[in-house]
Amino acid sequence: MSALLKIEWLKIKKYPAFWWMLAIVMLTYPSINYMFYNVYQQVTQGKEMTNSIAKMLLGNPFAFPETFHTVAYFSSFFVILPGILVIMLITNEYNYRTHKQNIIDGWSRKEFMAGKLIDVAIISFVVMTVFMLVAMGFGVYTDPDNLGRIAEQLHYIPMFYLQTFAQLSIAFLLGYLVKKAFIALGIFVFYYLVVENILVAYLKYKKIPITRFLPIEVSDNILVAPAFTGNFGKDSKEAYLLSISLVNQQVILTILYTVIIWLICFKVHSKRDLN
Amino acid sequence: MMEKVLQLTEVSKSYGSIKALKEVSLTIPKGSVFGILGPNGSGKTTLMSIVLDVLGADSGTYQWFCQPQTANDRKRIGSLLETPNFYHYLSAVDNLKITSAISGRGTNADIDAVLEIVKLSERKKSKFSTYSLGMKQRLAIAAALLGNPEVLLLDEPTNGLDPVGILEIRELIKRLAKNGITIIIASHLLDEVEKICSHVAILKRGTLLTSGPVDEVLSNEDIVEIGSSDLKALKDCLAGMDNVLSIKEDNNRLQVHFPAGTANMEAVNQFCFNKGITLNLLLNKKKSLETKFFELTND
Numbered sequence A: 001m002s003a004l005l006k007i008e009w010l011k012i013k014k015y016p017a018f019w020w021m022l023a024i025v026m027l028t029y030p031s032i033n034y035m036f037y038n039v040y041q042q043v044t045q046g047k048e049m050t051n052s053i054a055k056m057l058l059g060n061p062f063a064f065p066e067t068f069h070t071v072a073y074f075s076s077f078f079v080i081l082p083g084i085l086v087i088m089l090i091t092n093e094y095n096y097r098t099h100k101q102n103i104i105d106g107w108s109r110k111e112f113m114a115g116k117l118i119d120v121a122i123i124s125f126v127v128m129t130v131f132m133l134v135a136m137g138f139g140v141y142t143d144p145d146n147l148g149r150i151a152e153q154l155h156y157i158p159m160f161y162l163q164t165f166a167q168l169s170i171a172f173l174l175g176y177l178v179k180k181a182f183i184a185l186g187i188f189v190f191y192y193l194v195v196e197n198i199l200v201a202y203l204k205y206k207k208i209p210i211t212r213f214l215p216i217e218v219s220d221n222i223l224v225a226p227a228f229t230g231n232f233g234k235d236s237k238e239a240y241l242l243s244i245s246l247v248n249q250q251v252i253l254t255i256l257y258t259v260i261i262w263l264i265c266f267k268v269h270s271k272r273d274l275n
Numbered sequence B: 001m002m003e004k005v006l007q008l009t010e011v012s013k014s015y016g017s018i019k020a021l022k023e024v025s026l027t028i029p030k031g032s033v034f035g036i037l038g039p040n041g042s043g044k045t046t047l048m049s050i051v052l053d054v055l056g057a058d059s060g061t062y063q064w065f066c067q068p069q070t071a072n073d074r075k076r077i078g079s080l081l082e083t084p085n086f087y088h089y090l091s092a093v094d095n096l097k098i099t100s101a102i103s104g105r106g107t108n109a110d111i112d113a114v115l116e117i118v119k120l121s122e123r124k125k126s127k128f129s130t131y132s133l134g135m136k137q138r139l140a141i142a143a144a145l146l147g148n149p150e151v152l153l154l155d156e157p158t159n160g161l162d163p164v165g166i167l168e169i170r171e172l173i174k175r176l177a178k179n180g181i182t183i184i185i186a187s188h189l190l191d192e193v194e195k196i197c198s199h200v201a202i203l204k205r206g207t208l209l210t211s212g213p214v215d216e217v218l219s220n221e222d223i224v225e226i227g228s229s230d231l232k233a234l235k236d237c238l239a240g241m242d243n244v245l246s247i248k249e250d251n252n253r254l255q256v257h258f259p260a261g262t263a264n265m266e267a268v269n270q271f272c273f274n275k276g277i278t279l280n281l282l283l284n285k286k287k288s289l290e291t292k293f294f295e296l297t298n299d
Helices: A001-013 A016-045 A051-060 A068-080 A080-095 A098-104 A109-142 A143-152 A156-178 A181-205 A233-269 B044-051 B071-075 B094-104 B108-117 B132-143 B163-178 B190-196 B214-218 B231-239 B266-275 B287-295
Strands: B004-015 B018-029 B032-039 B061-065 B077-080 B152-157 B180-185 B199-204 B206-213 B221-227 B246-250 B253-259 B281-285
Touching: A001 A109, A001 B094, A016 A051, A016 A068, A016 A080, A016 A109, A068 A109, A068 A143, A068 A156, A080 A098, A080 A109, A080 A156, A080 A181, A098 A109, A098 B071, A109 A143, A109 A156, A109 A233, A156 A181, A156 A233, A181 B108, B004 B044, B018 B044, B018 B061, B018 B180, B018 B199, B018 B206, B032 B044, B032 B190, B044 B061, B044 B152, B044 B180, B071 B077, B071 B094, B077 B132, B094 B108, B094 B132, B132 B152, B132 B163, B152 B163, B163 B180, B163 B190, B180 B190, B190 B287, B199 B214, B199 B287, B206 B214, B206 B287, B214 B287, B221 B231, B221 B266, B231 B246, B231 B253, B231 B266, B246 B266
Parallel strands: B032 B180, B032 B199, B077 B152, B152 B180
Antiparallel strands: B004 B018, B004 B061, B199 B206, B221 B253, B221 B281, B246 B253
């Protein structure tokens, strides 16, 4: 296990795209959250009655402990960035034919796939670390007085990890089966941004309640919209409470989906010719 | 009893309707330099890919080191299969570190040593993507040599090398063979195989035509090359001689084939002289691998 980790790290640590991804993630996560924070400030900082009402309704979503939930939700929009990297890391192996060479040099098929699993785990971990730092940064910056409540919603950290790992596993599966970087990327981005959103809208319109089982939605629903979205009347409260009550199920389903994805990868790889 | 490094038993492989290997059985003895010959598309690379677990055989089995197959077998084999396969964004040293970590062969000092052998030391820190074809091939050879494996499996090892490089690799292989390393080489360069191999196997369209020690494979006929001013009279005359298997005309001379070990130059000379023909050429020609190869692989 540690040998596999060491070898995968040898492959990743000098791969420029890895550092680019990290740099972009480190820029986008604070930026997107800062953007929403600015909007929050604009609607709550005035002296008028509406501003006070807004403040009452919203609370401070960027203060401890809510920051972990809020920042996780907004940051998770950008899973496409590490997704690109995950696809590159597997399609590179085909492109350089190192998927053959690793086997020739003495890895079993299983070890090769375990290495890739480790890649996805490492990247999810890196992304999670950035999220954690950004969330804590906002917590400290926006309301240092609440620091004492830091531990109340820490479970959003492993939930963010699970969501990222699950969605990156989908990206990996595509890269692994399609083999060509651009085609896999195209399918991933198109599905992630377009197809599933249309499906969700259509199914909701038709009142067919299966959207939460779709491949991306299943893990998207682990991180539900921040708590303040439930403060806009009875309907929004009900919707928020419903989605919160389903989180446990979504977690279990996500783990199940992800296990199936990796079982497929291991199974296919144990048999297929490495061309 | 001869110790075996690799044993294949009736290995077959198809790509769709094309049969790439047809029930190939082969034994590679320890310490041999084993040449696998065949024209393009004869199944050499397929055969090597199967024994390295890159491809799965449709039927048949193989065994390395007389043991049930495991991934660890391959750690004992330094291999170059088809093309140099390395991470483009890494240097020679970093690529070999990965080879070493996977195979468990070689230390950092060994990495420097093999890069010295293949003359890449000066560029060892440059990225693989900046290498010329020949340099990439040298790095692949370095990776195969790393940590002194017991067996070397080289698929077209001199691909892309210049004449000096080819000579260096040939000398290197001879030197390694002397140290008792088993070397398996696939090639379509007959000259190369003839110069360095102790054993040879010839493949054609997936079928193993022959295999064994080079001497045995080659020496089932003696060839005497002779010439005279009247080639037609000479041919008619020789047709009457005992033991002659066949006569071929080639480049204003005749090649007379005798069963192995029966060609007697003096008897040939005497026979022709007695029939009133004087020879202007008389050569005992050992059959070259090239002749044998064409004979076997031509339809």
